[in-house]
Ligand SMILES: Nc1ncnc2c1ncn2[C@@H]1O[C@H](COP(=O)(O)OP(=O)(O)O)[C@@H](O)[C@H]1O
């Protein structure tokens with residue numbers, strides 16, 4: 001039976017080692033070949049993607065070019081720019097991959113604003129890593145020069161961190177519903193969505209980068225999705241990750257996951273937000289399930305052969 005699926009694409013689905021546009025387009029093309037299988041199987045597909053490396057790189061490009069004639073843009077506009085560029089790569093690659101399978105379907109990426117609370121404590125406490133990984137020495141030099149806050153990111157190096165408020169609403173979610181109901185593959189809330197706060201009868205941008213897993217979770221809730229599928233670099237969520245007794249989670253309840261969180265089983269900045277986003281969707285949706293797994297495994301999900309972590313009430 002046809003399912004409504006929101007897929008959140010992890011970093012390795014877009015960016016491998018080389019940050020050129022060509023290399024990212026190549027990575028996205030491979031990703032699209034996997035995503036097409038969901039459409040071939042008759043499911044309605046909404047795709048969300050990250051932008052952490054890309055928006056951080058764009059921030060550096062803007063800072064390098066900054067002048068009176070060519071001023072750097074604020075972070076909300078940079079998020080919009082990455083939403084546009086990555087959305088374009090994905091839209092183009094998905095259309096090609098569908099055509100290769102003989103499927104004529106429109107793919108559209110939607111500029112999506114995500115409302116946040118201007119009083120969110122995240123604005124006082126930046127936690128979202130963006131941009132390239134630096135050595136500890138280089139990160140400390142950047143901080144001494146007043147270039148923001150840098151933290152160690154899950155054992156992978158030091159990265160700049162920015163405010164990452166929780167999404168409260170996806171402004172354009174009714175449009176996403178219309179597009180899906182019209183049979184279009186829809187890319188939405190890319191890069192976690194453009195962060196906005198309400199102003200008068202409308203919205204204005206605010207400087208932040210929203211976590212794409214939380215944005216995908218909110219979108220999945222609002223469009224009443226059957227599945228939130230969070231794709232990342234591993235097939236399963238593990239407890240005792242990286243230790244000799246690490247154990248993969250297959251079917252896991254919200255209550256069990258909350259117990260593991262209280263035991264600090266999941267690293268902030270990598271697996272913790274995914275687990276929290278999965279919990280939020282399962283708790284807030286009627287009958288929705290959340291899956292955390294790799295792109296390669298996700299396609300085997302509905303045949304029952306996939307090695308995935310499934311979160312249920
Ligand atoms: N408890 C855990 N279980 C599984 N993977 C974990 C765990 N803790 C950290 N990880 C690592 O976190 C990665 C996912 O975080 P990250 O790479 O930041 O996400 P993204 O795929 O969205 O870019 C996994 O690929 C894995 O290497």
Ligand SMILES: NC(=O)OP(=O)(O)O
Nearest residue numbers: 050051052191211212
């Ligand atoms: N916005 C966001 O969460 O991006 P990454 O997944 O690339 O960090």
